[in-house]
Amino acid sequence: IAAASEKIAKIEADMATAGAKLLQRAAMAMTESQAIDERGKEVSRLRVMANRCEDAIGQMLDCFGLWLGLAPEQVGTVEISGNIDVETNPAAGFAEILKLHTAGIISTQTAFDEAKRRGLLSETVGWDDELMRLNGQEQRNGFDYPPN
Incomplete structure (x- = not known):
């Protein structure tokens, strides 16, 4: 039983190592459009905070709308605009x-x-x-x- 437990522990360790390797990002050749798409998925920490702030203010407006008896479409929305995302290549745009x-x-x-x-x-x-x-x-x- 002890030998089997050791074998299972070794197999689990090997599987964990293999799984970790699958999670690592490898550098690979991409077309320009693929690179732009990948950069578009990256969101700056400031944009994340802005999105959360938008959501919080939107929820607050919804609460005030309910309190005042307004219809949802009368309450309004909030959008934090401006270029606050990280631009990886300023010359590109x-x-x-x-x-x-x-x-x-x-x-x-x-x-x-x-x-x-x-x-x-x-x-x-x-x-x-x-x-x-x-x-x-x-x-x-x-x-x-x-x-x-």
Whole structure:
């Protein structure tokens, strides 16, 4: 009986080791779309807290609605918006900013500020200085740079 118990304990230990290996994440080749999907599944701790805060405030509004005798659709909802998720590649989304700028939806200064916020430009670079450089560069090329 003792020998059988030892064998069972060894088998259990081997199974635990094999199971732990299955839980380990292995680096494997992914397409760009798969990598984007995987990054999309990651949620920052701040986003988790924001989601919990939304839920808590929503439940509080529901309680006040019941207390005041309001219908559920009259109570309202809460959404914490803004980009509070971790961006793994700040430069990746900047192409969308450039598209908005090219389409005339956002100004040159807004695109510049967004590039600074994403860390693509140094914090020491200022918009006024950059605008003067752009104006000087365009005038040398025979154009007047239109600031937006």
